[in-house]
Amino acid sequence: MSAPRAFATATRLEDATGRVLIVGGTNNLGFYSQTIDIYDPTNAADPFAQTGVSMTKARAFHTATKLTGEQKVLIAGGFDGATVQDATEVYYQVAGDFNDLLSTTMTRGHDFHTANRLPSGKVVVIGGGVDGTPTAPGSGTVTELNTAPTAPSTWSRRC
Numbered sequence: 001m002s003a004p005r006a007f008a009t010a011t012r013l014e015d016a017t018g019r020v021l022i023v024g025g026t027n028n029l030g031f032y033s034q035t036i037d038i039y040d041p042t043n044a045a046d047p048f049a050q051t052g053v054s055m056t057k058a059r060a061f062h063t064a065t066k067l068t069g070e071q072k073v074l075i076a077g078g079f080d081g082a083t084v085q086d087a088t089e090v091y092y093q094v095a096g097d098f099n100d101l102l103s104t105t106m107t108r109g110h111d112f113h114t115a116n117r118l119p120s121g122k123v124v125v126i127g128g129g130v131d132g133t134p135t136a137p138g139s140g141t142v143t144e145l146n147t148a149p150t151a152p153s154t155w156s157r158r159c
Contacts, residue, residue, distance in 0.1 A: 022048075023064055024060050025060050032079070032081045034057060062076060064091075071092065072093065075090070084130055
């Protein structure tokens with residue numbers, strides 16, 4: 001990889017070569033990454049390719065949910081070294097970049113949470129921490145569920 005990454009995400013992309021999107025992370029020394037790498041198992045010489053692409057927010061302890069059939073990955077929440085993030089970003093595999101079309105904010109920040117795509121196509125974000133400091137990034141708990149929009153819209157909140 002281009003740099004050591006703890007608490008990053010790795011998401012298999014929808015292509016025949018089996019590439020993997022590696023997003024964010026921390027070096028555990030106070031640096032939080034907003035860069036991405038692409039792992040390409042067909043490139044024996046250098047399977048980890050650093051891209052010039054960056055998220056708008058540095059983050060670790062986030063989720064990356066593949067939007068199967070859309071060639072997109074939803075990046076949600078995380079911790080940036082100072083605050084728990086409520087921001088989301090969408091990686092577009094075809095363009096190889098992030099696009100703000102569906103990027104939005106959740107009703108509340110989440111880190112150390114789970115995110116899963118529902119049969120309806122929406123993504124549900126559950127649990128995790130709400131408060132954070134550089135030494136305790138996942139403190140607090142979330143007892144709510146957030147559902148991502150499938151088109152430019154707002155997140156809904158259920159408790």
